[in-house]
Amino acid sequence: MSRFEEHKHSILAEEERDIYIGVINRFIGYYSREAQKETQNDTTREYPFVAMDTRQVFEQIHIVHEQLGKDTPPGKNHTFLDVGCGIGNIMLIAEQYSFDAYGIEKDEYPYQLATRLIDEEHVWQKDIWEFDGYHTFDVIYYFRPLPDAGPQTKFELMIEEKIKKSGILIANRKISSAIEEDSRFKRLSLDHPIWQKVSE
Numbered sequence: 001m002s003r004f005e006e007h008k009h010s011i012l013a014e015e016e017r018d019i020y021i022g023v024i025n026r027f028i029g030y031y032s033r034e035a036q037k038e039t040q041n042d043t044t045r046e047y048p049f050v051a052m053d054t055r056q057v058f059e060q061i062h063i064v065h066e067q068l069g070k071d072t073p074p075g076k077n078h079t080f081l082d083v084g085c086g087i088g089n090i091m092l093i094a095e096q097y098s099f100d101a102y103g104i105e106k107d108e109y110p111y112q113l114a115t116r117l118i119d120e121e122h123v124w125q126k127d128i129w130e131f132d133g134y135h136t137f138d139v140i141y142y143f144r145p146l147p148d149a150g151p152q153t154k155f156e157l158m159i160e161e162k163i164k165k166s167g168i169l170i171a172n173r174k175i176s177s178a179i180e181e182d183s184r185f186k187r188l189s190l191d192h193p194i195w196q197k198v199s200e
Contacts, residue, residue: 021054021055021058024054024089025051025054028051028054028087028089029051031049031087031110031113032049032050032051032086032087034109035048035049035086035087035107035109035110035113036048036049036050038108038109039107039109040107040108040109041106041107043147044147045146045147045148045151046106046145046146046147047084047144047145047146047147048107048110049084049086049087049105049107049110050086050143051086051089052090052143052172054089054093056172056192057090057093058093059191059192060141060170060172060189060192060194061090061093061094061097061099061170062097063188063189063192063194064139064168064170064188064194065097065098065099067168067188067196068138068139068168077098077099077100078098078099078100078138078139079099079100079101079102079136079137079138079139080094080099080100080101080102080137080138080139080141081101081102081103081104081133081134081137081139081140081141082094082101082102082103082104082141082142083103083104083128083131083140083141083142083145083159084104084105084106084128084142084143084145085103085104085105085110085114085123086105086107086110086114087110087113087114087117088103088110088113088114088117088118088123089117090103090141090143091103091114091117091118091122091123092117092118094139094141095118099138099139101118101122102122102123102124102137103118103122103123103124104123104124104126104128104131105123105124105125106125106126106127106128108125111123111125128145128155129155129158134158134159134162134163135162135163135164136164137163137164137167138164138166138167138168139167139168139169139170140159140163140167140168140169140170141169141170141172142159142170142171142172143172143173144172144173144174144175149175152175153175153176156171156174156175156176156179157176157178159171160179160182160184160185160197163197164197165197165198165199165200166196166197166198167196167197168188168194168195168196168197169185169194169195169196169197170192170193170194171193171194171195172193174193179195183199184197184198184199184200185197185198186198
């Protein structure tokens, strides 16, 4: 294949990906609006379901998959936790990358959707403050669940304390920058908020 043909093929592949992501975003957008209308969350203290940009999610999970794949024996599936998983759309993407994906969601409407989209064994209806299994996961993902800086920062520091050594954190719309100076963590991407805990 000539360079011209390779370039043309690359453009077509990108256009196809844009179409697929556009369709995905239409579905996610519909359910986001429904979840926001039906939310039982106290929206003065916690966000209803808001979807992260699908393209960024693919890129972030791909980076993590590549990082973990370097030291992973064949046949091992890493565990992935979405904190505030909403309807389960992030979990679906993680599953496509062979993660054993789980989610926590307190709000009734998106929780019910997630259990139908994934299954009841992989989605827990729990408050993020009450969940006690953070230390068991290889990857923890969140998209800022709390609107106020104080509680959000407290949540971030809690996750950073509880995530296990070698665990990877994808922390979208993070407030605290303390992790950048924390010797326990190594940043894995310049473009995305992804860190690995390298020591206790």
